[in-house]
Every structure is written in C-alpha cells, then in structure tokens.
Amino acid sequence: xxxxxxHLSLRVSGFDLxxxxxxxxxxxxxxxVVGPNGAxxxxxxxxxxxxxxxxxxxxxxNRRALTSWAVGDKxxxxxxxxxxxxxxxxxxxxxxxxLGRIPHHTGxxxxxxxVDEVLARVDAKYLQKRFYTQMSGGERQRVQLARVLAQxxxxxxxxxxxxxxxxxxxxxxxxxxQLTLALVRELADSGIGVIMVLHDLNLAARCxxxxxxxxxxxxxxxxxxxxxxxxxxxxxxxxxxxxxxxxPITHQLMVIS
Amino acid sequence: MRYVAPPVLIAALLWGLLVVVxxxxxxxxxxxxxxxxxxxxxxxxxxxxxxxxRTIVFDIRMPRILLALCIGGILALSxxxxxxxxxxxxxDPSLIGVSxxxxxxxxxxxxxxxxxxxxxxxxxLSVVALGAFAGGLLATVLVxxxxxxxxxxxxxxxxxxxxxxxxxxxxxxxxxSYFSNDSLLRQISIWQMGNLSTASWSRLLPVAVTMxxxxxxxxxxxxxLNALLLGESEARHLGINVQRIKRQLIxxxxxxxxIAVAVAGLIGFVGLVVPHLIRLLIGPDHRWLLPASxxxxxxxxxxxxxxxxxxASPAELPIGILTALIGAPLFIGLLxxxxxxxxxx
Numbered sequence: 001x002x003x004x005x006x007h008l009s010l011r012v013s014g015f016d017l018x019x020x021x022x023x024x025x026x027x028x029x030x031x032x033v034v035g036p037n038g039a040x041x042x043x044x045x046x047x048x049x050x051x052x053x054x055x056x057x058x059x060x061x062n063r064r065a066l067t068s069w070a071v072g073d074k075x076x077x078x079x080x081x082x083x084x085x086x087x088x089x090x091x092x093x094x095x096x097x098x099l100g101r102i103p104h105h106t107g108x109x110x111x112x113x114x115v116d117e118v119l120a121r122v123d124a125k126y127l128q129k130r131f132y133t134q135m136s137g138g139e140r141q142r143v144q145l146a147r148v149l150a151q152x153x154x155x156x157x158x159x160x161x162x163x164x165x166x167x168x169x170x171x172x173x174x175x176x177x178q179l180t181l182a183l184v185r186e187l188a189d190s191g192i193g194v195i196m197v198l199h200d201l202n203l204a205a206r207c208x209x210x211x212x213x214x215x216x217x218x219x220x221x222x223x224x225x226x227x228x229x230x231x232x233x234x235x236x237x238x239x240x241x242x243x244x245x246x247x248p249i250t251h252q253l254m255v256i257s
Numbered sequence: 258m259r260y261v262a263p264p265v266l267i268a269a270l271l272w273g274l275l276v277v278v279x280x281x282x283x284x285x286x287x288x289x290x291x292x293x294x295x296x297x298x299x300x301x302x303x304x305x306x307x308x309x310x311r312t313i314v315f316d317i318r319m320p321r322i323l324l325a326l327c328i329g330g331i332l333a334l335s336x337x338x339x340x341x342x343x344x345x346x347x348x349d350p351s352l353i354g355v356s357x358x359x360x361x362x363x364x365x366x367x368x369x370x371x372x373x374x375x376x377x378x379x380x381x382l383s384v385v386a387l388g389a390f391a392g393g394l395l396a397t398v399l400v401x402x403x404x405x406x407x408x409x410x411x412x413x414x415x416x417x418x419x420x421x422x423x424x425x426x427x428x429x430x431x432x433x434s435y436f437s438n439d440s441l442l443r444q445i446s447i448w449q450m451g452n453l454s455t456a457s458w459s460r461l462l463p464v465a466v467t468m469x470x471x472x473x474x475x476x477x478x479x480x481x482l483n484a485l486l487l488g489e490s491e492a493r494h495l496g497i498n499v500q501r502i503k504r505q506l507i508x509x510x511x512x513x514x515x516i517a518v519a520v521a522g523l524i525g526f527v528g529l530v531v532p533h534l535i536r537l538l539i540g541p542d543h544r545w546l547l548p549a550s551x552x553x554x555x556x557x558x559x560x561x562x563x564x565x566x567x568x569a570s571p572a573e574l575p576i577g578i579l580t581a582l583i584g585a586p587l588f589i590g591l592l593x594x595x596x597x598x599x600x601x602x
Contacts, residue, residue: 046490049490049494050493051490051493071493071496071497071498072496073496074496075494075495075496076496078494079494080491080494082488082490082491085487085488085491086344086487086488087344087486087487087488088344088345088346089344089346089486089536089541090536090540090541091486091540091541091542092540095540095542096487099483099484099487099495100495102480102483102484102495102496102497103495103496147487151494151495
C-alpha cells in the first residue's frame, strides 16, 4: 500500500512547477522531500493531497487513482498539515483538535478520548482550554499537528493511512523539534506512511527512510539518505560546498557546511 | 474564558424572546396592561373598546412584531454565516456590498414598477423583493468572484470589492433618485432608512417562509462552517465538499438578505453585532452560534422596533436609523478590542 506518483507534471499559468516526477512513498516509512526554495516541494504536496490537479501523469493512493477517491473516504486515511494556518476565531485547542474528527463517526466519547491522547502526544495538553488566537506560533503549530493526528489516529478499513507534513518543525524550539520527529518515527513504525518537507538536511538525514531531492520541479535524486545526501548532489542542487561527516556518537550522516 | 454554556444561552434567549414579544404587544400609542393583553389573546376581552383593542393587537402589532422577529433572525443568521464563510469576524452583509446591491435592485424595481406598488401592494412587494434578491445575489457573487483566486479567498480584496460595489450602488441609487418624481423619491428614501411600519400578515408570509427555510438549511452546515474556519483546503482535507457548501451558503444568505431588505429596507449592524456578541459569550462553534444568533437578532430587532414606535410616539423613527445609532458605536468598540486581541489580516 503506497502513495505513488507516476510521471507527474503540473503546469500553472504557463510555468512548469513539476516535471515528470515518479516516485513511491511506502506506508510505515518516512519520505522526506528536500530542495531549494521554489523547487516545487509545496506544489508536490498540494498535488499529493488533491488541492491541485496534475496536468499529466497520475497519483495513486492505495492502488486507486487519487482523483477517484470520494472526499469523505480520502479524509479518513489521508491528512495534511499546512505550513501556515489562517484560523483566527477563538476556538480552544481541544475544539480545534475535535475538528480533526469530522470525517469519522465514532461518537462523542471516543472522540474526546482521542483528542486527549493526541494533545498529550504533542505536549499541548496544557493548552486544552486556551484560545487558539492567543497562542504562540509554535503552540498553534502543535495544536494543528494534533488535529491532523486525530484525523488518522485509528486504522481504517479503507487502507493504510498517510500523513503529509509541510515543514512541521519550522516554528518549533529544539525540544519540540526532537519530540515531533520522535513522534513521526513512532507513527511510521505503527504503519502510517509519512511524507514531509524539511529544510534542515541534518534533520532529514536523521529521520528519513527515503529522501526525495527536488530541483526545478524535477527529481534530482531519490533513495536512502546516505545514497542521496552526497557532496556532489548538494553542490549540484543547492550550490553549496559541504562536507559529509558522521555523528560522533550515533554515526548518522551529517551535512557540515 | 467563555461566560455561558451554549444551551443555557439558547434557553435564556428563548425566554427573552417571549418576554420582549409580550412587552412589545402591550407598548405603543395605546398602552395595554398585561392583564388586558392576556384577555385579548385568549379571546375573552369585554367592554366597548374590545374590538378596537383586538384589531390593534392582532392586525397591527402582532404581524409587525413577528416581522421584526423574522427579519432580525434572518439578518443575524446571515451575518453569522458570512463571518464564517469569509473567515472574518467583521464581515457583514452591508460591509461587503450585499445590502447595497439589494438596495439598488429594489430601487430599480420601485422606479420601474412604481405604478404597481400603488395599485396592488402584494404584487408590488413581490417585484421589489425579486429586485432586491437579484441585486443582493449579484453583489455577493461579484464580491466573491473578485476576491477568490486559485489561492483562495482574500479577505482584504473582498472588503475592497465590497467598498467598490457599495460606491457603484450608491451612484446608481443617486441616479435613480435624481430622475424619479417626488412620490417615488419619498418611497425610495423611506424604504432605505429601514421601516417595519408597513407590516401586515401578507408581507410577513414570504419573510416567515424564508426564515423557516434558513433555519432548516443553515444549522446543518454548522460543522462544515467550523471546518471552513481552518481554511478552504483544510476543510476539503477533512472531507467537506467545500464548493457545494459555499454555493449553498451564498445562495441562502443572498436569499435571506434580499427578502429582508425588500420588506424592511436597509437595517444595518444587526448582522454584524449580534453574531459577534454571541461568539464572545459561547465561542465560535457554528452548531450553537447559528441558532443563538438567530434568536439574538430577533430579540434585538423587536426591542429596536418597539423603541422606534414608542420614543417619539405618536410619530415613528425609521428603525434603520436606530440600529445604526446603537450598532455603530458597538462596532467601533469591537474594532478596538479586535485590534488589541489579534492580528486580523
């Protein structure tokens, strides 16, 4: 069960945003998308979630074309966390997370349990009764993360679940960055397929099962972190001279610039 | 902090509605005691004045109060829906040009069917209502189209488009007034100040039907409106059919405001202030906000209309002037609060 892109191209008002992309994002794996600004990362996520429809090619979600899924069914197994959110009404954190349960009909009690659980998982339990409009950027982002978690918290008979995250850690302090990446790893271990955009190549190297390097709307490289994050690829795509080293303790790959 | 549990507020508003309806029935040029009113209502009034009093209560005050109830409810409900739809707590039918569109539509109808209004009140009303409805719908669609691009609906553009449409509508209204004769001119200008004094059972009927339709349709979309507050694509990701819901909401509010404006003229600020106050009390959950706003709007407009009848009795103030006088300072207060509390745009 996978999300697969097959010769995907996207053209918006005369610009080729995505060109002939083919890749597979497996369930129970973390696929990280990296690339310079304007490489097409956000466009790719929008096509994968169905906000934009590709000009040619196809997106497959659990063996069926994404466009053939009913919106209500798709919402039960595919959730997306946007980079920014526009909510400016004074919902409490718990109410925001409850919105994530809209696609399901599991009853008030079960929903309340799930909301409690996910709020605790993103360290936002203490925000429960606070107003979203009065939270800091990082707190808002954690509440939104809890909302998309609530949406795909339980296995569905419709197939494997997928989570799409657009720079989930950008607003977080170091502790919450670590917490979030650990949480994402746990989700993947429990069978959820995660596709996320990250800017920090070291974070990407540390948590990705597979890395997708985008450049100018094309895939410049894809594969396991140690295959993809080489000095040559980074120089070619980002135009930056780097050394590839190793973490002194964990021996994970490190990009040193 | 929220101050009231939603069911408590709804219950309080229902009681409040009952009380203001009874009070409004007793107040006026001819004052009745509560005892008199009760005897008239249960049909046991006696004495030389009984027939007159019955006429006052059943044919004059009752339809007017019910009209105020329906129109207040429709305006506040539409306001709450618009604020949710545009994700902006300051959106209002009159701020985004819907009311001005409806007003031009109605003016055109009055000027070009001026004879009809005098010949047959019922026919005239339906033509004016149709004009107001068409004008309101046109303005809503225009504003929405202008403000919506492939990247979503821009609130700033929407407000600017509303100002532009308001200006065009003002110019058209001026033009129509300039070329119409004295009696049409007076009709237009009185109508624009907002007025419930022409209430009758036959004028009440289309308004009551509209309110019932809105009350059946709108609370069902409460959950979808909650999701829409997150953003349109977020709502779509939650499985909401955003395009269909948006169309449904725009048509419903244009219908409601069109009818309300046609029957009662321009009554401002109810749609803006009532949902805002209710939201302060019980929070933004539309499943409660929509019915509570409808009730609050009904209460407020009955109070305002009773004031309009009583303060300068036996003369009458246009109700639109009263709601603007009460509503505008409230609106300014909300703006100041808003600026302190959150970055709006």
